[in-house]
Amino acid sequence: MIKKKDVPYRINLPEDRIPRQWYNLRADMKELPPPMLNPGTLRPITKVEELAPIFCDELCKQELNTTDRYIDIPEAIVDFYKMCRPSPLIRAYCLEEELETPAKIYYKFEGNNTSGSHKLNSAIPQAYYAKEQGLKGLTTETGAGQWGTALSMACAYYKLGLEVFMVKGSYNQKPYRKNIMETFGARITPSPSMTTEVGKKILEAFPDTNGSLGCAISEAIEAAVTGESKRYVLGSVLNQVLLHQSIIGLETKEAMAMCGEYPDVVIGCAGGGSNLGGFIAPYMQDRLTGKAKPYFIAVEPASCPSMTRGKYAYDFCDTGKVTPLAKMYTLGSDFLPAPNHAGGLRYHGMSPILSKLYADGWLDEARSYVQTDVFEAAVRFARCEGLLPAPESSHAIKAAIDEALKCKESGEEKTILFNLTGTGYFDMTAYASFLDGSMGDSVPTDEQLEASFARLPKVD
Numbered sequence: 012m013i014k015k016k017d018v019p020y021r022i023n024l025p026e027d028r029i030p031r032q033w034y035n036l037r038a039d040m041k042e043l044p045p046p047m048l049n050p051g052t053l054r055p056i057t058k059v060e061e062l063a064p065i066f067c068d069e070l071c072k073q074e075l076n077t078t079d080r081y082i083d084i085p086e087a088i089v090d091f092y093k094m095c096r097p098s099p100l101i102r103a104y105c106l107e108e109e110l111e112t113p114a115k116i117y118y119k120f121e122g123n124n125t126s127g128s129h130k131l132n133s134a135i136p137q138a139y140y141a142k143e144q145g146l147k148g149l150t151t152e153t154g155a156g157q158w159g160t161a162l163s164m165a166c167a168y169y170k171l172g173l174e175v176f177m178v179k180g181s182y183n184q185k186p187y188r189k190n191i192m193e194t195f196g197a198r199i200t201p202s203p204s205m206t207t208e209v210g211k212k213i214l215e216a217f218p219d220t221n222g223s224l225g226c227a228i229s230e231a232i233e234a235a236v237t238g239e240s241k242r243y244v245l246g247s248v249l250n251q252v253l254l255h256q257s258i259i260g261l262e263t264k265e266a267m268a269m270c271g272e273y274p275d276v277v278i279g280c281a282g283g284g285s286n287l288g289g290f291i292a293p294y295m296q297d298r299l300t301g302k303a304k305p306y307f308i309a310v311e312p313a314s315c316p317s318m319t320r321g322k323y324a325y326d327f328c329d330t331g332k333v334t335p336l337a338k339m340y341t342l343g344s345d346f347l348p349a350p351n352h353a354g355g356l357r358y359h360g361m362s363p364i365l366s367k368l369y370a371d372g373w374l375d376e377a378r379s380y381v382q383t384d385v386f387e388a389a390v391r392f393a394r395c396e397g398l399l400p401a402p403e404s405s406h407a408i409k410a411a412i413d414e415a416l417k418c419k420e421s422g423e424e425k426t427i428l429f430n431l432t433g434t435g436y437f438d439m440t441a442y443a444s445f446l447d448g449s450m451g452d453s454v455p456t457d458e459q460l461e462a463s464f465a466r467l468p469k470v471d
């Protein structure tokens with residue numbers, strides 16, 4: 012099936028149309044997400060001073076800002092963004108022809124910078140504000156390594172020190188990720204480690220653990236608050252990160268409008284929710300204000316199904332229970348997902364903003380796929396679009412393909428839009444295990460989830 016190519020394959024926004032403000036979705040929400048709670052007192056956190064020992068001052072303000080609809084992007088960050096943005100919006104003609112679907116498929120490709128994913132969009136502002144505040148260094152965690160890589164680049168750019176706690180399983184499995192971060196000047200510690208009190212405690216209880224994101228977060232926070240002139244930064248989940256990632260959605264909406272398009276279905280993969288939240292933000296604004304009614308789909312791995320099978324409850328953001336509590340869809344802060352190659356989607360919770368939108372029915376659907384189905388979609392996509400997608404991003408690809416095949420059945424000419432968050436070049440072990448047939452699927456049982464829910468903090 013050959014289609015008429017009435018819009019270009021690749022739609023690039025002119026540089027002078029790069030957004031100069033981030034969009035703060037909370038300003039348009041009918042009801043706000045419930046506030047974070049102080050882990051000691053369980054009282055709502057409403058003041059910047061309460062968060063300031065952990066995060067940079069400006070980022071604390073962004074975290075708590077529920078009223079300013081648009082927030083200026085500092086000139087220096089606009090300039091940095093110009094080095095790798097606007098990211099391309101691509102019309103997937105080849106995939107449409109392969110699927111023989113009447114649907115139009117568009118994707119935004121965020122993997123074109125050296126760090127390989129959308130995470131640089133937030134790493135740069137987080138490092139920038141730390142520099143402005145005169146701090147010496149930052150600490151963070153990384154799972155699969157994309158966030159650590161993006162932040163290492165950002166810290167190298169602003170000449171800030173960086174200590175990365177890397178989930179031990181990934182540290183052992185993905186040595187090149189560690190080498191990239193070290194090349195950019197970061198110091199990497201496999202987590203759990205003996206360098207923090209919380210790490211020692213976890214190692215005492217579980218000497219053979221491969222670690223988890225939640226555990227690495229606890230260690231990174233401890234290293235920040237006990238270190239001198241250091242703060243902690245997080246690559247997803249937080250309101251500030253969704254704010255920075257709105258650059259993806261703003262560019263997409265502008266580029267779609269340039270070719271006279273508006274999506275019927277908007278799809279993104281969801282780990283902590285930052286790319287999905289930022290990607291859908293301007294379209295969600297249309298939905299919340301009654302201007303349009305696109306259908307939103309969040310996609311997650313069946314091995315870590317926080318939205319599809321989790322509970323909407325207050326929970327800690329980390330295993331060590333040192334972070335504030337957030338109300339979110341969660342599998343429990345000590346839930347240890349089975350190994351899955353989409354490391355960036357292995358987080359127990361979900362952004363409080365997206366959780367609230369999902370609970371209230373604005374985010375229409377969450378669905379999950381097992382990893383072999385996801386890789387099948389990734390390979391099919393790679394063969395016709397000539398782009399090697401990250402395993403995380405391939406969750407969105409799988410959903411887009413399924414939606415397009417539904418259109419083939421029904422004959423509907425829907426416009427499907429998804430976010431392709433990163434490249435798969437760092438994930439060749441995962442592709443190898445899919446291609447040689449050794450990849451398996453694992454899905455937690457109801458009993459495992461119930462056991463984890465029973466350990467959720469009691470908050471009413």
Ligand SMILES: *Cc1c(COP(=O)(O)O)cnc(C)c1O
Binds near residue numbers: 130157247281283284
């Ligand atoms: C981290 C990551 C994700 C998931 O993170 P979100 O915060 O949910 O966006 C998705 N894709 C890639 C390539 C990633 O690196």
